[in-house]
Amino acid sequence: MSSRSExxxxxxxxxRRRRPHVKLMDRHxxxxxxxxxxxxxxxxxxxxxxxxRNPMLEALTDSALLQPNGSGPRLAFTTDSFVVKPLFFPGGxxxxxxxxxxxxDLAMAGARPLALSAGFIIEEGFPTEALRAIAASLGAAASAxxxxxxxxxTKVVERGKGDGVYLNTSGVGxxxxxxxxxxxxxxxxxxxxxxxxxxxxxxxxxxxxxxxELEVDLQSDTAALHELAAAVVTAAxxxxxxxxxxxxxxxxxxxxxxxxxxxxxxxxxxxxxxxxPEVDGACExxxxxxxxxxxxxxxxxxxxxxxxxxxxxxxRAHPLGAEAAIVGEVxxxxxxxxxxxxxxxxxxxxxxxxxxxxxxxx
Amino acid sequence: MSSRSExxxxxxxxxRRRRPHVKLMDRHxxxxxxxxxxxxxxxxxxxxxxxxRNPMLEALTDSALLQPNGSGPRLAFTTDSFVVKPLFFPGGxxxxxxxxxxxxDLAMAGARPLALSAGFIIEEGFPTEALRAIAASLGAAASAxxxxxxxxxTKVVERGKGDGVYLNTSGVGxxxxxxxxxxxxxxxxxxxxxxxxxxxxxxxxxxxxxxxELEVDLQSDTAALHELAAAVVTAAxxxxxxxxxxxxxxxxxxxxxxxxxxxxxxxxxxxxxxxxPEVDGACExxxxxxxxxxxxxxxxxxxxxxxxxxxxxxxRAHPLGAEAAIVGEVxxxxxxxxxxxxxxxxxxxxxxxxxxxxxxxx
Numbered sequence: 001m002s003s004r005s006e007x008x009x010x011x012x013x014x015x016r017r018r019r020p021h022v023k024l025m026d027r028h029x030x031x032x033x034x035x036x037x038x039x040x041x042x043x044x045x046x047x048x049x050x051x052x053r054n055p056m057l058e059a060l061t062d063s064a065l066l067q068p069n070g071s072g073p074r075l076a077f078t079t080d081s082f083v084v085k086p087l088f089f090p091g092g093x094x095x096x097x098x099x100x101x102x103x104x105d106l107a108m109a110g111a112r113p114l115a116l117s118a119g120f121i122i123e124e125g126f127p128t129e130a131l132r133a134i135a136a137s138l139g140a141a142a143s144a145x146x147x148x149x150x151x152x153x154t155k156v157v158e159r160g161k162g163d164g165v166y167l168n169t170s171g172v173g174x175x176x177x178x179x180x181x182x183x184x185x186x187x188x189x190x191x192x193x194x195x196x197x198x199x200x201x202x203x204x205x206x207x208x209x210x211x212x213e214l215e216v217d218l219q220s221d222t223a224a225l226h227e228l229a230a231a232v233v234t235a236a237x238x239x240x241x242x243x244x245x246x247x248x249x250x251x252x253x254x255x256x257x258x259x260x261x262x263x264x265x266x267x268x269x270x271x272x273x274x275x276x277p278e279v280d281g282a283c284e285x286x287x288x289x290x291x292x293x294x295x296x297x298x299x300x301x302x303x304x305x306x307x308x309x310x311x312x313x314x315x316r317a318h319p320l321g322a323e324a325a326i327v328g329e330v331x332x333x334x335x336x337x338x339x340x341x342x343x344x345x346x347x348x349x350x351x352x353x354x355x356x357x358x359x360x361x362x
Numbered sequence: 363m364s365s366r367s368e369x370x371x372x373x374x375x376x377x378r379r380r381r382p383h384v385k386l387m388d389r390h391x392x393x394x395x396x397x398x399x400x401x402x403x404x405x406x407x408x409x410x411x412x413x414x415r416n417p418m419l420e421a422l423t424d425s426a427l428l429q430p431n432g433s434g435p436r437l438a439f440t441t442d443s444f445v446v447k448p449l450f451f452p453g454g455x456x457x458x459x460x461x462x463x464x465x466x467d468l469a470m471a472g473a474r475p476l477a478l479s480a481g482f483i484i485e486e487g488f489p490t491e492a493l494r495a496i497a498a499s500l501g502a503a504a505s506a507x508x509x510x511x512x513x514x515x516t517k518v519v520e521r522g523k524g525d526g527v528y529l530n531t532s533g534v535g536x537x538x539x540x541x542x543x544x545x546x547x548x549x550x551x552x553x554x555x556x557x558x559x560x561x562x563x564x565x566x567x568x569x570x571x572x573x574x575e576l577e578v579d580l581q582s583d584t585a586a587l588h589e590l591a592a593a594v595v596t597a598a599x600x601x602x603x604x605x606x607x608x609x610x611x612x613x614x615x616x617x618x619x620x621x622x623x624x625x626x627x628x629x630x631x632x633x634x635x636x637x638x639p640e641v642d643g644a645c646e647x648x649x650x651x652x653x654x655x656x657x658x659x660x661x662x663x664x665x666x667x668x669x670x671x672x673x674x675x676x677x678r679a680h681p682l683g684a685e686a687a688i689v690g691e692v693x694x695x696x697x698x699x700x701x702x703x704x705x706x707x708x709x710x711x712x713x714x715x716x717x718x719x720x721x722x723x724x
Contacts, residue, residue, distance in 0.1 A: 156396025
């Protein structure tokens with residue numbers, strides 16, 4: 001299968017623009033509009049896109065790509081707000097999550113992180129020592145990822161108008177390769193690879209809230225993926241179609257974004273998808289499919305078949321990718337759909353996340 | 363007076379690091395920590411700086427300066443969260459404010475805005491039509507400033523954990539000059555110029571809240587200042603020491619930042635400071651000094667004496683700078699202090715903003 005060029009990416013955006021119009025039926029914003037699934041997409045397509053329309057935003061990638069002087073290396077630019085609850089959880093806290101999350105959005109563009117910003121919205125009455133712990137964690141995670149928090153801002157809102165701390169991080173990175181990474185380039189025959197177990201972050205947060213009668217020792221997988229992403233870029237080169245970190249909405253939602261963008265189908269092999277037994281067990285009790293649970297330290301790569309083995313090997317050679325696996329294949333049919341081949345030998349359609357079973361997960 | 367070089371800027375940062383340590387006495391975050399004045403500085407110096415320490419952040423400028431490849435034009439990078447209340451006010455709304463605010467932070471580095479991001483934190487139950495109005499305003503303001511919203515993110519928090527909409531904008535710009543703009547370069551003899559009337563935004567917001575028994579027809583001055591800033595850069599060239607937009611904490615706080623950074627004094631001429639009679643009157647009734655009231659469409663430039671007239675002329679030639687005025691002069695003494703020569707012929711020290719008389723003004 002031939003890969004698709006930059007012109008094809010623009011053509012795909014144009015096609016999406018001309019799609020029969022989705023309508024926003026909700027008169028009020030609901031939690032599911034923030035869940036990263038179906039409702040979020042409707043809000044984006046019907047409200048933000050018509051008002052902010054521009055090709056960078058419409059590419060719907062994790063980072064926008066800029067070229068300050070019309071030539072020279074491209075810059076990646078991204079933003080993410082964090083409203084996770086609780087602020088401190090097994091395996092991390094909002095500070096570490098906010099750095100890793102934005103480093104990862106840059107990394108998914110194959111960019112080397114250059115600088116991050118931190119915008120705090122703090123609720124009046126929040127303990128200064130807890131704020132210090134978050135700032136320390138922010139600083140440590142930034143150092144670990146080899147990037148500086150170059151700009152910061154602090155706002156305080158009245159008691160009862162926030163929830164401790166909300167934190168926005170934005171980031172700038174340099175793209176040191178010439179690849180065009182875009183879900184519109186995904187083509188039949190391509191392989192879908194995940195870098196490790198899915199659902200760890202979302203389940204760790206749910207259990208940390210203590211609202212469930214579950215005692216499971218589970219940690220968030222929050223991690224900076226810039227090295228892992230760079231390894232994939234090197235291993236797959238021009239055979240790499242796109243990279244994405246499956247956060248809100250989980251693996252299922254990301255794969256659905258791919259099939260819609262490229263007008264292809266994806267067949268996912270349930271047995272091949274790595275899931276920790278603890279996550280699997282907790283999901284079963286809660287009636288949640290791990291395919292929809294957020295990850296904060298995993299990536300999904302789609303590569304041409306020839307590059308699949310080399311990419312898998314490169315991922316497994318890095319500690320963060322030790323459990324990487326090829327989990328699916330791209331097909332021409334059914335276009336726009338993700339089909340799961342289950343462990344029982346059956347198959348079912350896997351749609352985007354609907355509703356929000358796990359609010360404020362990141 | 364000779365201007366100060368980039369090395370001097372670093373030396374000044376080093377001096378500040380070695381200053382006798384300010385201590386954070388508060389055990390909880392208060393509204394005044396978000397007011398941009400004294401408490402905000404204490405929080406920054408005692409909590410954020412020690413944890414995030416790096417020269418870009420410590421320059422305490424409105425934008426950080428980056429050089430992606432160690433050469434070529436510098437990039438400016440900045441972030442700002444907006445929690446203004448009410449969301450819609452005479453002269454603008456949170457969307458327009460968020461674009462102009464971040465464009466202005468880039469402009470104060472003398473940068474041409476390249477791309478902005480928008481991170482929404484929406485309270486569950488917020489009307490989608492109001493959200494559309496904000497997005498429309500965001501789009502229109504971005505277009506007007508010649509910049510695209512290239513990256514966006516939406517989070518939703520539960521009812522009672524927010525206040526309608528909070529909005530973070532971050533921005534990237536290109537610096538197309540070689541000047542070093544920094545408050546550490548301010549030197550005795552320099553002139554202080556403001557681009558127009560002060561206090562319009564803060565007073566317009568206070569009146570829009572309807573909590574006061576005041577009926578005054580006052581509009582926010584929210585405006586994108588990139589053209590005005592570019593005009594100052596061209597007019598003053600190497601005689602330009604620094605640019606700053608006096609938002610939270612007002613003109614008084616910005617001038618105090620200058621005198622501390624450069625270890626100089628500033629004498630401010632009360633009669634020369636342009637204030638609308640409506641703002642003056644409202645301030646008098648509320649017992650607030652307009653010098654501390656936020657502006658969202660004004661800049662302060664400090665220039666060497668030789669460039670003062672040319673800078674003033676350049677400002678006045680632009681519609682946004684029609685009421686520009688030279689309002690003060692930099693002196694060697696008293697170091698670290700701003701002194702106001704009052705209209706009565708007396709003089710008094712003007713300190714940084716203490717407390718927060720006008721919370722959530724931006």
